[in-house]
Amino acid sequence: MISLIDVSKVYNQKDNSTFHAIDSVSLSINRGDIYGIIGRSGAGKSTLLRLINLLEIPSSGTVIVDGEDLTNLSKQKLRHARQSIGMIFQHFNLVSNKTVLENVLVPLELARYPKKERLDRVREVLRFVGLEDLMSKYPSQLSGGQKQRVAIARALANKPKILLCDEPTSALDPNTTKEILEVLQSIHKELDVTIVIVSHEMDLIKSICNRVTIIDNGQVYETVDIKPKGIVNSDHTPDWFLTQLTEERESDNA
Amino acid sequence: MPEILVQYQAEIWQSIGETFIMVGVSILFAIGLGLPLGTLLFLTRKGQLLENRYVFSLLNLFVNIVRSFPFLLFVIFLIPFTRWIIGTAIGTAAATVPLSIIAIAYYSRLVEQSLIDVPKGVIEAAISMGASTREIIFKFLFVEARSGLVLGLTTSTISFISYSTIVGVVGGGGIGDFAIRYGYQRFETELMTYMIIIMIILVQLIQFLGTTISKTIDKR
Structure with missing residues (x-):
């Protein structure tokens, strides 16, 4: 579904030296994968993800998505290809002056989706992420988890085959993280979407990914197949916080 | 109504009309050319969508030069150009030329600043x-x-x-010019005071309107 072949991203720095953010990376992501990319901060995992839809233009190498060499496309064709690759971000990146409905409508407008069917499609994806009732709200009136769900609906609106997730839960608390992971999992199951997730959170990667690449210093350190553990129930009630706090104190005393 | 206002009623209305024409034309140019120019200034900045050092430097230079002129000097400096465009350098129509140019430069800078405030992530999402x-x-x-x-x-x-008060030097007219001519040159201090009050009210109204609209459409 996605192949990166010998892809590098080099930045020229002020002192005329070069910085290899991504250094000759090759990897292939299969249709139906929930593919994890993990690594420490600055390892290059976000850059790697952004190379898949050419949000970062590779300095060298080839990016093939769904049989199409993106690195060789005209600007217009690249835009068209991007319309079938959904993407969500750590900070949601919604247009705050547009309502939930308008935000989800945008990708349909961009893709010249048939006008009469747009509203129905918006309703459909919002229902899928469970936000149908909040269509006329503005992002500032929503919680973090709701915002990310709007972003997911926006990314799904144009029926993409691939969903790229850049630290999708890093700005969210554990309860909300679980909520988002469940949405991602049902997208994978019900809509047959290949998902690529970049995260530094081990629990997240372990819970839903079936294949994981560890990135270090801009290079592939290792790729492993794993069995997703399932989403851990992390119900952080006030009681949970209390036990966590007091248990620690007790073990300190002991 | 004070007697002096009644006495000069016709002139006052005419000068208010002239101010509206001059400011109105300036606003049209600000929106019609200042908005695109400011957008281009933003887009050609380093790291933006249409990054282009040469285009940016050129536009930036234009905006800076126009804005660094003392406006009175700018009006006079532009007289040959104005005469070429309008056919005369005198009168309300002629006065709109320097006003419109300064309007374009002034608003384009403010447009650029507003666009810089748009979170980069939103643009990134758009590209994606x-x-x-x-x-x-x-x-x-x-x-x-x-x-x-x-x-x-x-x-x-x-x-x-x-700015429009200054174009009196080329016979642009307008309420500010009226206040200067009658109040300062003919020692009609009372009349000048009333004109200043009218201008204060006008500015208050515009600011109130602008702030209200801006707040209403801001959902961030």
């Missing part, structure tokens, strides 16, 4: 959705920056009113 530059401008940038754009236009309009 396959938006063209045109679509990014109209469906993302202007939508997200709209309250700043309105506030900038409000500030600009108030400056245009102030």
